[in-house]
Amino acid sequence: MNAPAAWPRTEAEALAAQDALRSRLLPGPGPEHPRAVAGLDVAYHEDGERLAAAVVVLDAGDHRVLDTAVVRGTAAFPYVPGLFAFREIPALRTRTGVKPVFVSVGHRSDLDAACALTLGLASRFRLPETTRLADRACRDALAVTAPRR
Secondary structure, three states: OOOOOOOOOOHHHHHHHHHHHHOOOOOOOOOOOOOEEEEEEEEEOOOOOEEEEEEEEEEOOOOOEEEEEEEEEEOOOOOOOOOOOOOEEEEEOOOOOOOOEEEEOEOOEOHHHHHHHHHHHOOOOOOOHHHHHHHHHHHHHHHHOOOOO
16 A cells, blocks of 8 residues: 555654644534444554555444455554554443453544444444454455465
């Protein structure tokens, strides 16, 4: 994957971009009953170079998969905690006795709405179905990627 020309190249540039983007978010609870929800994840190969990224879109009501997209490539920017989606926030426990998950607020989605939606999507597992399925899709994509020569 090639990063856009204006994409941050260093952690300092990414932090500055995060600060600039934060002011552009419109606050609000978002739609009361969204029709679709999406989750994304990135998995890095053990060689540290290759990666796969996946997004999975689900029907918000019955959690049917509506669409999945997966790309494979090499990292254009290293993973830095707190910068993955430019908006990681404090953790939420989806059930007792498990590690918390990070919930990201977004454009027209406040923390309360994001947490409520996350809890609704995590009825069976620690991770919400959107993230769990995206994680599985990118890990599966890495598993079938031929080694580089």
